[in-house]
Amino acid sequence: xxxxxxxxxxxxxxxxxxxxxxxxxxxxxxxxxxxxxxxxxxxxxxxxxxxxxxxxxxxxxxxxxxxxxxxxxxxxxxxxxxxxxxxxxxxxxxxxxxxxxxxxxxxxxxxxxxxxxxxxxxxxxxxxxxxxxxxxxxxxxxxxxxxxxxxxxxxxxxxxxxxxxxxxxxxxxxxxxxxxxxxxxxxxxxxxxxxxxxxxxxxxxxxxxxxxxxxxxxxxxxxxxxxxxxxxxxxxxxxxxxxxxxxxxxxxxxxxxxxxxxxxxxxxxxxxxxxxxxxxxxxxxxxxxxxxxxxxxxxxxxxxxxxxxxxxxxxxxxxxxxxxxxxxxxxxxxxxxxxxxxxxxxxxxxxxxxxxxxxxxxxxxxxxxxxxxxxxxxxxxxxxxxxxxx
Numbered sequence: 564x565x566x567x568x569x570x571x572x573x574x575x576x577x578x579x580x581x582x583x584x585x586x587x588x589x590x591x592x593x594x595x596x597x598x599x600x601x602x603x604x605x606x607x608x609x610x611x612x613x614x615x616x617x618x619x620x621x622x623x624x625x626x627x628x629x630x631x632x633x634x635x636x637x638x639x640x641x642x643x644x645x646x647x648x649x650x651x652x653x654x655x656x657x658x659x660x661x662x663x664x665x666x667x668x669x670x671x672x673x674x675x676x677x678x679x680x681x682x683x684x685x686x687x688x689x690x691x692x693x694x695x696x697x698x699x700x701x702x703x704x705x706x707x708x709x710x711x712x713x714x715x716x717x718x719x720x721x722x723x724x725x726x727x728x729x730x731x732x733x734x735x736x737x738x739x740x741x742x743x744x745x746x747x748x749x750x751x752x753x754x755x756x757x758x759x760x761x762x763x764x765x766x767x768x769x770x771x772x773x774x775x776x777x778x779x780x781x782x783x784x785x786x787x788x789x790x791x792x793x794x795x796x797x798x799x800x801x802x803x804x805x806x807x808x809x810x811x812x813x814x815x816x817x818x819x820x821x822x823x824x825x826x827x828x829x830x831x832x833x834x835x836x837x838x839x840x841x842x843x844x845x846x847x848x849x850x851x852x853x854x855x856x857x858x859x860x861x862x863x864x865x866x867x868x869x870x871x872x873x874x875x876x877x878x879x880x881x882x883x884x885x886x887x888x889x890x891x892x893x894x895x896x897x898x899x900x901x902x903x904x905x906x907x908x909x910x911x912x913x914x915x916x917x918x919x920x921x922x923x924x925x926x927x928x929x930x931x932x933x934x935x936x937x938x939x940x941x942x943x944x945x946x947x948x949x950x951x952x953x
Contacts, residue, residue: 566589566591566712566713567590567591567715568668568714568716569591569593572592572593572594572684573594573869574852574870575851576670576852577676578591578872579873579877580592581673581676581873582619583877584674585678585877585941586878588880590682591710592685593688593692594686595689601795602947605901606666606885607865608661608783608863609626609866609870610661611659611660612652612939614626614660614661615661616692617755619872625673627678628672630774633663634642634650634757635648635651637758639760639932641814642816647809651759652852656943679888690702691703693725695846696847700712700713713886714848715848716848716849716850717772717849718854720857721837723850725848729848730841735835737834738858738913738915739859739909739914740768740786740834740859740912741831742783742831744782744829745822745828745829746828747825750779752817752820754773754782755773756773760772765813767785768778768783769784770782779821783818785807786815786912790832800828804825807819808822833856837853840902843894850915856904856905857907858904859908859911861909862911869902871897871938876894876942878894878910881895883925883946886943892945894933896938896949901911
């Protein structure tokens with residue numbers, strides 16, 4: 564049985580482990596954080612394509628126990644007028660509906676599912692080096708421990724140590740926007756749940772959704788210079804809130820009032836992306852998820868793309884005759900799709916592309932299209948649906 568090391572226990576790493584285990588591989592996960600990291604990150608949306616990938620991993624119930632569904636999206640202009648209301652993704656299937664949930668809760672739930680299925684998961688495993696040899700790959704950790712396997716998967720995020728071992732010069736670049744997140748239970752206007760509202764403001768791209776228990780989740784994407792590293796390390800939520808309220812107050816929308824009602828817990832990050840063409844593999848090492856193809860959050864596809872990665876990687880290794888062929892098949896399936904997402908999302912962040920007014924993600928195949936459905940279908944051979952018959 565092929566032994567596979569997964570570096571990183573976030574969304575990409577845990578999903579990859581679940582997929583590889585389902586495919587019959589011996590897999591272990593090594594996470595740098597000392598615990599489940601339940602408090603890390605803000606919130607995210609899983610699109611229908613991400614929910615479909617989770618269904619192939621038999622993990623739908625784990626995730627639908629969290630957060631709340633978003634069957635539709637409405638769009639407001641800068642005067643608060645509704646210009647569109649459309650279904651999101653595959654809204655008619657409850658299992659595949661878009662879902663809004665806190666990133667840390669999703670991560671914790673997937674880690675718990677990894678453990679429940681008997682997959683090895685170690686915390687506090689800070690990767691120091693990767694050594695790829697002719698027979699195996701070795702991972703060395705800061706605590707002196709060593710792990711060896713037939714293949715190593717780097718799912719260690721934007722600042723990936725595994726990526727640096729493959730492509731030392733490939734670093735994330737700023738995508739043109741800072742992104743702020745927050746929550747409030749005191750939004751000034753009552754709002755029904757069941758949809759996400761996107762506000763096309765004159766200065767800020769804003770979005771919000773209301774949970775069934777009345778909590779408003781919101782984000783704001785602001786073009787301009789980066790939030791200084793010092794502020795990210797030592798957050799200044801009061802100053803951020805005042806700045807956002809000033810910008811959002813130029814428009815007649817609910818956005819400024821929602822932010823003003825968020826008295827604490829505002830988070831910020833700088834939207835970044837991995838350069839197109841970054842190498843993904845070398846020898847017995849491969850990177851997936853944000854480590855390989857992080858995009859700005861404008862399309863909202865980061866987590867869903869990582870979940871797709873997990874299923875298609877496991878199917879590639881299951882279906883191809885050898886590891887080299889499997890990794891080549893995986894990259895042929897994934898690179899066009901994820902790099903299109905990087906480009907589309909970056910163009911939205913930089914203001915060179917108008918965001919779509921529908922629930923369709925800007926990607927080579929829309930989340931409900933037959934080609935992607937076939938690739939994700941666990942019971943269909945990937946080489947057949949990809950056109951690879953060699």
